[in-house]
Amino acid sequence: MNLESSQKRQLMLNDFISSFFFDNSEEIFIVLDKELKFKEVNKKFLNLLSFQFEEIQGRMAMEFIHQEDSPRIQQLITSPLDDSKASIVFRFISKEGKFIFLESKFHKVSDFTLIIAEDVTKRKEVQEELRTRNRELEEEKAKFTEILENIGDGIIGINDQGEIIFVNPQVIILLGFNENELLGKMLVQTIKLINDRGSEIPIQQRPVHNALLAKKKVTENKFSYLKKDGKVLPVSITATPIILHELIVGGVVVFRDITREREVDRMKTEFISLASHQLRTPLSAMKWFTELVLDDSENLTEEQRKLIQNVYQSNERMIELVNALLNISRIESGRIIIDPKPTDLALLVKEVIQELQPRVDEKNQHLGVSVIEVLPKINIDPKLIRHVYMNLLTNAIKYTQPGGEIVVVISSTDNEIISQVYDNGYGIPEKQQKQVFEKFFRADNIIKIETDGSGLGLYLTKAIVESSGGKIWFKSESGRGTTFWFSLLRSGSISQKGMVSIDDRMV
Known part of the structure; x- marks a missing residue:
């Protein structure tokens, strides 16, 4: 009797342990009878699908399985089960109609089937999201690739070491290199960039x-690439860094052929030069005639003298405009002479100030110089740099x-001498402010105050400074003033042969 009692207690303990494990396991347990009806399920399954056991007990499991998965489950259960392989992911349908993905393993025991499963719904959602x-x-990449391959501009990608890692077909077409000659090579060493004089651009000046x-x-649109066959290709270049987490990981260089634009600019420059030259004779004649009349002003009435004076001043403004146009055409066409000579910049500035002093006195302004x-x-070429100081x-x-x-x-660094003009x-x-150095630009606030001006001075000034190396x-604040700086290398400017000087003036 004691033995039977002990065995019963052991059986009860085993049942309790099994029941406790069955209902409190993190895994899902489903027991189906031989007709594939629900025989037993644990709490994890019921909570997941929001059913009470009474609602599913004795019902066909296939009623709660997604119809697309049912054939696979039916085949798996009715076939001889190999425990090592009988694992499958399928969808149960919850009481609310949601799909619950279960990764399940099937075990056939006597006349029932045990399914041990894990809820992988979130994993499947993440996987589906990743697939999407x-x-x-992939679609974006395909679109991007299509754009890159068919765009008219050349596109070069580089890594943070400056090595070429990508070129689009237009680069091959424009420059004549094949892909193998470019990929993995240093951009600045493989594709030469030159100026209008044919000199290679130093690395420090490359865009x-x-x-x-x-x-x-x-x-930058002043330079040209040297093609594989040695021909020159004028280009407009846009270089953009690729920055990730505040670190530069590479860059993209986009360039386009501007041969046609350069030719149009050359034709415009030649036209301006021709037109300006043709205007010299009549303007000179008007200048001389008005001066002759004004010299004999005692025979003029006051009203006549004022009218002639207005004609003279208008003619002077036209002469100034023609001179500016001529100087621009000379610089742009490369016909300007650069004749460097040892020059004392402080003395040069004082000479310019001496010439401008009457205008300063007329407006009661204070003009100071600090070296x-x-x-x-x-x-440097004193005529050119004098023009820069004069204009500023x-x-x-x-x-x-x-x-x-x-x-x-005027101050200096180890390599440069820097001039600053403040007002x-x-x-x-x-x-x-981005338009300051453009041709014919005049700021809106100035036009209302000073109607005279061609908008060519700063364009010409920039051209002179850059041609001098x-x-x-500048830095400016509306209503508070402007400061211009320009620097010149201590080593000086490079001599350039030409046809005319920028100081050719009409008499």
Whole structure:
């Protein structure tokens, strides 16, 4: 009797342990009878599908399985089960009609089937989301590839070391290289960039170098690529850094053939030069005749003298415009002479100020000069740099109110001599500052105050500075003034043979 009692207690304990494990396991347990009806399920299954056991007990399991999965389940259960392989993912339908993905293993025991499963719904949703995202990415990649292969511009991708990692077909067409000659090679060493004189552009001045250094897009249209066959291809280049987590991981260089644009510009320059030359004779005649009349002004009435004076001043403005157009055409056509000579910049500035002093006095302005240190003479073309100082100071005087302040500062670094022209005048509106060095640009706030002006001075000034091997930049605030800086290399300018000097003036 004691033995039977002990065996019963053991059986009860085993049943309790089995029942506890069955209902509290993290896994899902489903027991089907030989007719594939629900015989037993644990709490995990009921909670997951939101059923009470009474609602499914004795019902066919296939009623709750997605119809697309039913044939596979039916075949799996009715076939001899190999426990090592009988694993499948299928969908149960919850009470709310949701699909619950179960990764299940089937075990056939006597006349019933045990299914041990794990809820993988979230995993499947993530997988589906990833598949959708990958499909979208593939579609985007296909579109992007199609664009890259058919766009008219050449596109070069580089890594953070400057090695070429991608070229589109247009690069091959425009430059004549094949893909194997470019990929894996250093961009700056493989594709030569030259200026209009045929000299190779140093790495420090190449747009892609400046873009990666400044971490911003750089655009340049003054240079040309040297094709594989040695021919020159004028290009407009846009270099953009690729930045990831504030680190530069590479860059993209987009370029297009601007041979046609260069030819049109050349034709326009030639036309302007021709038209300007044709205007010289009548303007010169008008200048002489009006001067003769004004010299004999005692025979004129006051009204006649004023009218002739207006004619003379208008003619002078036309002469100034024609001279500016001629100078621009000379620089753009490469006909300008650059004749470097050892020059004392401080003395050159003082000579310009002396010439402009009457205008300064007329507006009761204060004009000061500060030379930070004793500067060595620099080998530049004094006529060209004189024009730069003259234009910057003329603008400062013209666009600074009476009683204003103008300061010229000359300083130096190890490699450069830097000139600064400051005024506390009208300033340049921020929204228009990108246009400052463009032809014929005049700021909106200035047109209302000073009607005279061609908008060519700063364009010409920039051209002179850059042709002299220097750089020019500025900072301005509307209503508070403007500061222009330009730098010249201590090593001086490179001599250039030409046909005319920028100082050719009409008499």
